[in-house]
Amino acid sequence: MTRPDAAGPDAAGPGAARPDAAGPDPVGPDTRSRRAAPTLRPAWDLTGRTALVTGAGSATGIGFAAAGMLGELGARVVLTGTTERVHERASELAARGIEASGIVCTLDAEAGARVLAEALAGAGLAPTILVNNAGMVAVGDAEMLHGDVMTSPAEWDRGLAINLSTAFHATRTVVGFMRDAGWGRIVTVSSVSGPVMASRNDVAYAAAKAGLVGLTRALAVDEAARGITANAVAPGWIETGSQLESEAVEGGLVPAGRSGTAAEVASVIAWLASPGASYVTGQTIVVDGGNSIAEERR
Secondary structure, eight states: OOOOOOOTTBOOOOTTOOGGGSOOTTTSTTTTOOOOOOOOHHHOTTTTOOOSSSSSSOSHHHHHHHHHHHHHHOOEEEEESSSSSHHHHHHHHTTTTOOOHHHHHHHSSSSHHHHHHHHHHHTTOOSSEEEEOOOOBBBBBBSSSOOOOTTTTHHHHHIIIIIIHHHHHHHHHHHHHHHHHHEEEEEOOOOTTTTBBBBTTTTHHHHHHHHHHHHHHHHHHHHHHGGGEEEEEEEEEEEEETTOOHHHHHHTTTTTTTEHHHHHHHHHHHHHTSSTTTTTEEEEEESSSSSOOOOOOO
């Protein structure tokens, strides 16, 4: 880990300070008195909270952009990635004054989740914000998986493991911290592909991303009474380092006339992770420049 600093509010272990457990959201309902409308600062302030962002190894990706925004709002940030480059991203955040650390793990199976759990325990960290961003394709994979319904069972299983099981394993690893604190935010990066529309020859990816929305809704129902919200973000064509030339062309055809940026998706994630979003749960926010509502493309 880049900066395994166990000090601070989310530190785990006996006697550790846990402001996350101090009470309800500062902007939540109060039946005893009428409160003034919250100012922007308390509604966004994440000071004293720890955020885990999976799939944050790419310098141009949504995960890294989200980690930066959460850090700027005051959160300590833990990033995961499948290679050592995640430590570089953590160092870049540290250079910006954000307390950050990196963990190398692959979350498509239970073994990788155990690596994550052990690393968090070793550093004394108890995240109460989770951004499920891992998926699509990992460094070391030959290429992104594609195929229609005649794809091989092995490729189908691999597609679901990368794009759906990663969120299950990460959530299962940290939801206990949120339950203990009586406060939590789970934000899962899905896609318009699957929940809203579909691309040709991409059945496993579409099924997995639609499954993330189902997982999000189930989590929202199960965890609401514990002060935990669960929401999804569904990006459209986004300009990252992995965007193909053909995808960039498609991005130019949306009503906004361009692909989105990782920062534009990250801003939605940051809001859903904030105290001000305490009454929003089980929702999917589409970030696609109007692509999913347009009947005409030219």
